Amino acid sequence: MIPARAARPYANPYYSGIALGLVLLASFVLTGRGLGASGAFASTASGVVHAVSPSTAAANFYFSRYLADGARPWRDWLVFELAGVMVGAWLSARLAGRLGARVERGPRVTSPVRLVLATAGGAAMGLGAVFARGCTSGQALTGGALLSVGSWLFVLGAFAAAYTAAPLLRRAWQ
């Protein structure tokens, strides 16, 4: 049981950003690689495809890349990292009194509509992240800090598209 108490306010964004930057720096120094999220989805998807149809997975250049290590994509670095993300987020929210079942949505949409939009938005991000070779974690944060040209193009593209789409989606959020 989670004791009922007031949720603590969120931390200062600049201090949070510096802390996040130090986590990313620690990852660079200790492991030689940065943070990621979409890669864990790709690894898990490869595992599912391999489990359902090993021949399909082996014939697919995208999935087979994740299966090179003896078809054990569950033991992928990013899968463990993302599992850690969920544990860390839960712990932080638990200690700050911010846990609780809910659906965050704009005032003019119902929960089912919000869930459909969230699923559709997630699917679009999945498509984009495959072609971009990463997402906000692996490209924007990691590649951004390492000054990769492709990562900065990804950030520019993503923000440009988001600001273009936002006025059209006002009903969903405001």
Add this chain to the structure above:
Amino acid sequence: MNSLVLAATIGVAFGWTLERAGLGSAKKLIGQFYLSDLTVFKVMFSAVLTAMLGVFWLSRLGIIDLGQIYVPETFIGPQLAGGLVFGVGFVVAGLCPGTSCVAAATGRGDGVATVFGMFMGVLTTGLFLPRFATLYASTPRGLFTLPEALHLSYGTVVLMIVLIALGGFGIAERIEGRP
């Protein structure tokens, strides 16, 4: 330490900081695109500045070897196009892949739906990717960094990004301070 234990430990710290900053909340994230709450920009750019300056100085002081850090390779067209599709998905979902996991772990149903959608999107795209292999592999530039592209030194680019970010923080504070 075992590399997978290290991966999970780094993940815990990553998830913790995202949640502390409020980035598990779609309503907070989406404020970035309606200019009501610029937390996304502030957190992302403070993090990029911190890590960028850390890598720059640690390598300059000879403490780390830049060649030992994996830099994502550049594919100009696919990454720009992927970014455009990703950006639309970001506003529709209100969460990105990493923050959707934070949202899901903290009890948000919209986070769970975004995680599910993301998984289905990667799975479906992966299944059809062989048909678009040419597009996927187009305009490869390998390890291609801003100093090379701009014909400037590493230090100059780092300084430029610091100045741009500081200017951006100033603008962000003014936008949020508007009545």
